[in-house]
Amino acid sequence: MKQYLYIFIILIAVSCNALKSNQSTEPELSKYDKLIKGKEKFSGFLNYYWDAEKGKIYLEIDKLNEELIYVSYLSAGLGSNDIGLDRGQIGNSKIIKFEKIGNKIMVFEPNYKFRADTENEAEKKAVKDAFSHSIIHGFEIEASNDWSHLVDATDFFIRDAHGVSKRLKQSNEGNYSLDKSRSAFNMEGAGNFPENTELDFWISFKGDAKGREIYSVTPDADNITVRQHHSFVQLPDDGYQTRKFDPRAGYFGTTYKDYAVPIKEDINQRLINRHRLQKKNPEAAKSEAVEPIIYYLDPGTPEPVRSALLDGAKWWNQAFEAAGYENAFQVEILPEGADPLDIRYNVIQWVHRSSRGWSYGASVTDPRTGEIIKGHVSLGSLRVRQDFLIAEGLLAPYDMTGKNDSMEEMALARIRQLSAHEIGHTLGLAHSYASSTENDASVMDYPHPNVDLDEKGNITLENAYSENIGLWDKYAIRYGYEEIPTGENEAQYLDNIIKEANERGLSFISDRDARATGGAHPYAHLWDNGKDAAVQLNHLLNVRQKALSSFGENVIQYDRPLAQIQEALIPIYFLHRYQAEATSKLIGGLDYSYKMRDDNLKEMKIVPAEWQLEATNSLANAVKPENLALPEKLLNTLYPRPLGYYDGRELLNGRTGLTFDAIGVAEQASAMVFDLVLHPQRLSRLVEYHARDKKFPGIQETMEIFQATLFNSKVNNDYHEAIQLTSQSVFVNKLMNSIKKGNLSPLARAELISVLNDISSKLAKPNYRDSNLKKTHNKMIVNQIKLFMESPQEYDVAPIPSLPPGSPIGSCDY
Numbered sequence: 001m002k003q004y005l006y007i008f009i010i011l012i013a014v015s016c017n018a019l020k021s022n023q024s025t026e027p028e029l030s031k032y033d034k035l036i037k038g039k040e041k042f043s044g045f046l047n048y049y050w051d052a053e054k055g056k057i058y059l060e061i062d063k064l065n066e067e068l069i070y071v072s073y074l075s076a077g078l079g080s081n082d083i084g085l086d087r088g089q090i091g092n093s094k095i096i097k098f099e100k101i102g103n104k105i106m107v108f109e110p111n112y113k114f115r116a117d118t119e120n121e122a123e124k125k126a127v128k129d130a131f132s133h134s135i136i137h138g139f140e141i142e143a144s145n146d147w148s149h150l151v152d153a154t155d156f157f158i159r160d161a162h163g164v165s166k167r168l169k170q171s172n173e174g175n176y177s178l179d180k181s182r183s184a185f186n187m188e189g190a191g192n193f194p195e196n197t198e199l200d201f202w203i204s205f206k207g208d209a210k211g212r213e214i215y216s217v218t219p220d221a222d223n224i225t226v227r228q229h230h231s232f233v234q235l236p237d238d239g240y241q242t243r244k245f246d247p248r249a250g251y252f253g254t255t256y257k258d259y260a261v262p263i264k265e266d267i268n269q270r271l272i273n274r275h276r277l278q279k280k281n282p283e284a285a286k287s288e289a290v291e292p293i294i295y296y297l298d299p300g301t302p303e304p305v306r307s308a309l310l311d312g313a314k315w316w317n318q319a320f321e322a323a324g325y326e327n328a329f330q331v332e333i334l335p336e337g338a339d340p341l342d343i344r345y346n347v348i349q350w351v352h353r354s355s356r357g358w359s360y361g362a363s364v365t366d367p368r369t370g371e372i373i374k375g376h377v378s379l380g381s382l383r384v385r386q387d388f389l390i391a392e393g394l395l396a397p398y399d400m401t402g403k404n405d406s407m408e409e410m411a412l413a414r415i416r417q418l419s420a421h422e423i424g425h426t427l428g429l430a431h432s433y434a435s436s437t438e439n440d441a442s443v444m445d446y447p448h449p450n451v452d453l454d455e456k457g458n459i460t461l462e463n464a465y466s467e468n469i470g471l472w473d474k475y476a477i478r479y480g481y482e483e484i485p486t487g488e489n490e491a492q493y494l495d496n497i498i499k500e501a502n503e504r505g506l507s508f509i510s511d512r513d514a515r516a517t518g519g520a521h522p523y524a525h526l527w528d529n530g531k532d533a534a535v536q537l538n539h540l541l542n543v544r545q546k547a548l549s550s551f552g553e554n555v556i557q558y559d560r561p562l563a564q565i566q567e568a569l570i571p572i573y574f575l576h577r578y579q580a581e582a583t584s585k586l587i588g589g590l591d592y593s594y595k596m597r598d599d600n601l602k603e604m605k606i607v608p609a610e611w612q613l614e615a616t617n618s619l620a621n622a623v624k625p626e627n628l629a630l631p632e633k634l635l636n637t638l639y640p641r642p643l644g645y646y647d648g649r650e651l652l653n654g655r656t657g658l659t660f661d662a663i664g665v666a667e668q669a670s671a672m673v674f675d676l677v678l679h680p681q682r683l684s685r686l687v688e689y690h691a692r693d694k695k696f697p698g699i700q701e702t703m704e705i706f707q708a709t710l711f712n713s714k715v716n717n718d719y720h721e722a723i724q725l726t727s728q729s730v731f732v733n734k735l736m737n738s739i740k741k742g743n744l745s746p747l748a749r750a751e752l753i754s755v756l757n758d759i760s761s762k763l764a765k766p767n768y769r770d771s772n773l774k775k776t777h778n779k780m781i782v783n784q785i786k787l788f789m790e791s792p793q794e795y796d797v798a799p800i801p802s803l804p805p806g807s808p809i810g811s812c813d814y
Contacts, residue, residue: 384415471504499600
């Protein structure tokens with residue numbers, strides 16, 4: 001027994017010595033390995049580690065001095081159109097590179113706005129050193145090994161990268177600051193792949209809420225939380241071929257100054273933004289693509305909207321077929337588990353907000369070349385409901401059965417068009433606002449529903465929206481994506497595409513030229529229809545009158561309060577607002593193109609005098625009492641708002657308190673027209689064009705038409721007289737405002753003063769046939785004009801309540 005015990009003790013001693021020997025020979029862990037030990041590793045383009053115990057993210061930087069793309073997003077937003085912080089919103093997109101300086105890793109953002117595209121390195125350096133670059137962050141190196149550096153990147157990711165607090169302050173919603181104690185890594189939104197690294201974080205803010213909107217969309221307005229997403233992306237290879245920008249082609253562009261170009265050339269270099277697309281067989285008339293452009297639809301989109309969005313998105317394949325491709329543009333449902341912010345996916349995202357608002361198509365673009373890396377469409381989900389509401393107001397559909405499919409059909413038709421429109425932006429295309437006058441030649445226009453009267457005089461929505469890609473869209477895609485045949489001169493080939501489009505009666509006019517505030521183009525408008533804006537305005541006024549004549553309980557379903565008739569009434573009462581904007585641009589208008597030297601685009605010319613006068617008469621028609629008054633039967637259904645239905649900025653902002661303001665709504669409609677006509681830039685053009693050629697109407701000729709309508713036309717009843725007198729007062733009000741504005745030309749101001757004096761002298765003459773109300777009103781106007789003329793700048797012009805929200809009709813974009 002003792003012998004066995006002795007052997008056992010010896011064996012234990014030997015084992016212990018062996019263990020001690022092993023421990024003494026095992027190498028000690030490096031600082032680098034100690035830092036990453038026990039932490040969850042995300043391997044990919046840039047490796048990173050998650051320290052769950054300390055809530056830290058460590059980034060492994062093994063790509064020093066290599067450029068890459070960095071993008072930030074808002075992966076979970078606030079849900080307010082007014083604030084403008086939406087789910088899926090793309091933030092800053094930039095090229096960066098990591099550079100080691102001492103014990104720090106600096107995140108440099110090179111300045112690609114100024115370059116020298118040359119082989120001369122000294123020339124490149126001269127430009128590089130002449131302009132500022134940006135260091136957007138500095139990391140202290142925690143540990144290094146032979147191939148990489150480890151940095152604590154927590155503060156880089158947990159910051160207000162999207163500018164949330166700045167946006168809230170700009171929106172007057174309150175002052176907020178980042179609260180790191182309530183911010184953290186969101187593992188569900190994280191991923192790492194061979195060519196891109198994705199991270200997601202909960203970001204919290206504390207502050208003092210002040211605005212109505214922030215209270216309406218948050219559970220605790222003083223403490224708000226969003227999510228921010230960060231992407232690091234490998235730069236594209238050198239296989240992409242840039243394409244020159246042409247102002248006639250309809251593309252967004254990337255512009256930079258190249259200081260290496262010869263003196264005779266333009267220093268500003270312009271490239272179009274587009275996806276990379278190449279034929280498998282370049283010599284074939286039609287070929288599949290080496291890699292097709294694929295868009296993925298948000299699976300959170302409900303039916304039947306989902307199918308409508310897919311249908312509209314697929315229209316673009318028609319345009320790519322015209323450019324020589326087969327099945328080069330595809331649309332699929334986003335795969336389960338895929339993140340819509342993953343840079344690898346072009347995405348159509350269905351975005352919810354508390355109120356209707358814009359949709360938009362944005363892109364992540366390589367600033368060196370204009371290559372689109374990722375297209376990201378955000379579609380406001382209330383778009384479809386607003387169009388449905390407009391259709392209810394037009395059709396008054398609710399009889400005893402309460403069934404009518406026309407409203408949903410119209411709303412879904414618009415959704416298809418909207419899907420195509422926003423995707424067009426992410427393909428590189430800008431708005432094409434003249435296309436509605438060219439048989440709906442582009443989905444990149446803003447379409448107003450085509451509302452017609454059938455042979456029986458009833459409203460029909462059968463052809464409310466187009467159902468295919470437009471002819472202009474095909475030419476635009478050809479310009480951007482068609483492969484140039486071998487041996488062809490690229491510049492001449494692309495120029496021929498534009499010339500061919502022009503020969504077919506197509507044109508491109510974009511945003512700035514289409515706006516009603518100062519815009520002068522007679523064909524490029526927002527939310528309009530028809531070749532002749534003035535004719536279409538009269539048509540729309542007839543449609544509007546037809547709708548209002550049958551308006552009442554039948555525009556709402558049976559389980560709704562009668563007060564909700566007002567929701568459907570407002571968009572129908574102001575149905576003509578965008579066509580009025582289009583018509584106003586004919587007055588003092590100028591027809592032009594983005595013409596280049598020696599091309600075949602049309603020459604510039606002033607809108608013919610007869611067309612300007614036609615437009616003026618159409619707008620004057622819009623302020624006649626018979627077009628502003630509401631039927632008595634309808635007025636008797638407009639009940640005040642009941643408990644639980646108070647909120648609604650979409651409703652009329654009247655002067656009568658809780659009751660519907662039947663005269664105030666006419667006041668706002670007439671003010672809308674006068675604001676358009678009396679825009680200072682429009683008035684100044686009237687003066688100039690009339691001075692250059694007397695055949696064109698000046699301010700006096702234009703204002704005489706409104707004066708005749710407002711002051712000389714007879715009315716049918718006291719209600720119409722009240723509206724007419726109100727419109728007169730609004731007209732004088734707007735004349736005074738225009739005279740007070742400092743940006744009105746001196747000659748235009750003199751003309752408006754003459755108009756005011758003329759009105760005053762006519763109203764000062766008593767007429768015994770006038771009603772007491774009219775006599776009193778005339779005295780008031782005369783006295784107001786007298787006081788104003790004595791001291792125009794000191795005179796306080798009475799404010800007029802603003803219109804309910806209009807554009808977007810239900811949604812729109814940039």
